[in-house]
Structure formats: C-alpha cells, structure tokens
Amino acid sequence: MQTRFHGTGLNDAVAMATSPGTINVLLGAGEFGRGFYTQHSQRRALQWAIRVKVKLNGSPCVLRLDIDDAAYARLTVLALDVRLGLNLTEILGHWGVKATFMTGCCDLIEGPIGGDISRIQQKFESDDAQVVLNGNDTQRTVN
C-alpha cells in the first residue's frame, strides 16, 4: 500500500472519504500548480490543519489514503529533486499560474515541500489519478 495524508476540515474529509470518493483534483493548488496535494507525514498534515483551522470546513483532521500498489504503479509520476522543485515553484509564481498549472503529461508530481528533501509532497493532477483516488483501489479514512 502507498499511504498518503491530506490535511483538511472534517466536513470535507468525510465528503471525500465516501464511496466512491469525491476528491476533485481541479480544486486544490500549491507549489506545483493545480491538483490534490498529499504528504507522507500524518503528523505534519495535522500540524498544518490545526494552525489553519479557521479556514477549514470543520475541525482539523487528515484524510488518509491507502492506495493499492499496482494501481499506484500505473500512474505516471514526475519526480522532482530540490532544484527542479524550487525552479517549478518559482516559475509558476513568476507567471502567477499556481492555481491553474497542470503538466498534462503525468498523473502526479512528487517533490520536496519548500525545497526540503525531508518533506515530500505529491500533487495528483490527472483524471486517471482522480479515478484511482476515488475508486476501490484507494481506501479513504478520516483520522
């Protein structure tokens, strides 16, 4: 299983965790552009959610995603190192397109948060990725 965590509010987490799920890769955005963002650390996802709780739809929590290995392996991953990750973020910021940019050539981008290789984030951006996240290949749990 590939386990990932998304910090969010309880009402949104419950909605996303239904079967089928309602994760929408077009709604989120971040350092690597438009997409649904996750990270490896539940603690860090919760830490962030606690400190932005006034902006969340419900109490801070995490949506835990346990993705079937075979389904995850079928997704095309663009892996960024520190330099490429920072470069992409800088370019998107310069052009003001963080809220809209998608590569169109991969299902997800994986790279460091803020250039810190010890903190890795994933951005799921494609229709195929959304199908995996919302389907039976992924167990969605609210923690």
Next chain:
Amino acid sequence: MYKVHFLTAVEKNGSQGWIAPVELGVDQPQDGRLVIPVPVAHSGLFESYCLEYAIHQGIGQFTARSVAMDRQKDNSLKVTIEGQDVVFVQRRIDGQPLELPYVGQLTHGDFAKLLCEIEPSDPTILDDLYDKSQVIVAGCDPEIEYQGLGQLLAIQGHQRIS
C-alpha cells in the same frame, strides 16, 4: 514569555520572511516551521520559551497544552512533553541559523524580533511522540494569540481550504 510559533517561509518583495500559514492563499504549501524570536541577529536565544502542543484525541478532537522550554548551556532548548524529553536546536543552513523577520499582516509581540527556525536534535522524535502520545507540536494558536486575523480573513473573503 516568548512563544514558539508555527510559520511558513515566503519571499516577499525580493526578500525572505515568515508568515502565518493562515495568512497564505490556497495555492501555498501545506507546511510550516517551528520558529522562535531571538534577541538580535546571531546572538543566541532567550532564556525560556512557551511551547504549545495539541494532543490528538480522536477524529477532529484535540486538547491544547503548553509547557516551558528552557535554554541550556550549549544554546539548545530542552522541553519535556508528556514525559518525553525533547531537545531543540537552531536549524542552520550553511552554518548560519535561519533568522528572518515576520513579513505578514498579523500582530504579536514576538514579531518585532527576528525569528529563528528550530528543529529537534533527534529528527524522528516528534514522529515518535505522535505515535506514542498523539502529540502534535503546533506553536501559537493564531486565533487566540495573534491580532488582526478577523480583519485579514474579511479582506481575503474567507477563502476556504479543502
């Protein structure tokens, strides 16, 4: 007492600084760092800091607690969280502590000082603390400790993060 804060490093007007995650737009990283005020640049730390943490007690349920974190002779900071000793040190990049000003729009007494990032000397200890005691070191609560949040959220149009 000075506080431990949870802030995000951003670039503003060509220079780096700290800002509270709650101030950031929805296209920013889900990330922050633990930072503390320092007397003046590269001069060491204050004697003591208040560290706030939450205990995760179930889905969406947390209990807030705080504890004093004291400077040691070697300029590290020692704190006991739920029976577990944790030592924090200044995070250094190229040998220098990461000391930046606060550049956001909120108000707190500590924000007049330079703010230095700290990290546990044992990189796995905060994960261990969460696994064992469901502790999340989260720094200051902006809703309680920072002034100007209501006004900022009104300006932002109550952007919701999902």
